Amino acid sequence: MGGSEERLERRRVAKRTAIRAVAVRLALEHGPDAVTVEMISTAADISPRTFFNYFRAKDDAFSIEPHQWTREEILAELRARPADEPPAESMRVVVQAMAVAADFAHLAAEWELLQELYARHPELFSRMRFGEVDATIAALSAEIAARRGTDPARDLYPGMLVGASFAALQAAENQARHGERSLGELIDEAFDLLVQGL
Amino acid sequence: MGGSEERLERRRVAKRTAIRAVAVRLALEHGPDAVTVEMISTAADISPRTFFNYFRAKDDAFSIEPHQWTREEILAELRARPADEPPAESMRVVVQAMAVAADFAHLAAEWELLQELYARHPELFSRMRFGEVDATIAALSAEIAARRGTDPARDLYPGMLVGASFAALQAAENQARHGERSLGELIDEAFDLLVQGL
DNA sequence: GCAGGACTTGCAGTCTCTGCAAAAACTGCA
């Protein structure tokens, strides 16, 4: 029973991936704006209506989807850290966990094409949904503030730490894309910079 | 002649502001999604078509428009700093300049309502156009890398510094919204944290 | 008062996205 659910989920993800692959290919060919949902659906052998069962919006089909993790999951990760650990160290662990969860490996096949697409159409970055990231930052900041016993509306530290942690993740991801070092290594290095001071 | 152009521009901005005021009021009343362009236009005494002469998209009428500065301007600000200044100090100055340029004073009348709107509908944050910010971060990072004589694709420091600087701006803005201290003070404090290490 | 330009508008049309209910496909199980 549990296994069945899991299988369904896997199939769902696979189909999503397949649709995305088609969408990305078409976007590279014609430009993202010239691609309609209908074109994608036709090419992917589904009805347009079904497309929206898999993606909330057309742009989501071009999205990198860094959100493998839920806000709750990531918050739980932070809460699981000992309360007396230095907050920066807690965040290091949390970000490492996020990086693992967001593991791009399963996208390997598409990864190059996606990269190409974003290189050619940088405006797509701005269409990605970052809203949840903001809310996540706020939630994490609140948690850190609680641990410090300060008011998050007055204490600059929590927001600064969490914001910088996300910046670290992003910087590390950028390097990982180009470079040769692993994401984990890069995140560690980024946090070393943060902890030592920039 | 030149003056006429200027006047036209001022009138245009004024109308834009007026429309936005109406839009924000309606959004507070009914929620942003329940407000249609037609409602806004009717309330603002213009045709729906004219609305789109002033705003590229419906959401833009709810937007905070933090982009008073151009990417070129902000990049120029960084380039104006002495090359041997510690990069973190350069970025501190740049961010301070951005804060001044983004000065919300001219929005004073609307500011409270906008604040209220974003407090009640945080999802609006995610709809704002941040694309240019990403590009700006990349450009600033490249400049910093150039000054350090490193390859931006291998050196984590520039991306980390610039990303963290933007995080500092955002954290400071959040505090400034709630709090009693000035944005300038808060930015300084945020950078002190960054420089000392978190 | 008039010529030229800017602003506004209506219209027609494309496209995204949603709710709903019927049809189809798939599942475990007897």
Add this chain to the structure above:
DNA sequence: TGCAGTTTTTGCAGAGACTGCAAGTCCTGC
């Protein structure tokens, strides 16, 4: 195999965002 329950897919109808175009209106300087 065949049935019953559950998902998944789909068509349909419709709201609403947005655009290009061309005609209309207003405004300005002369």
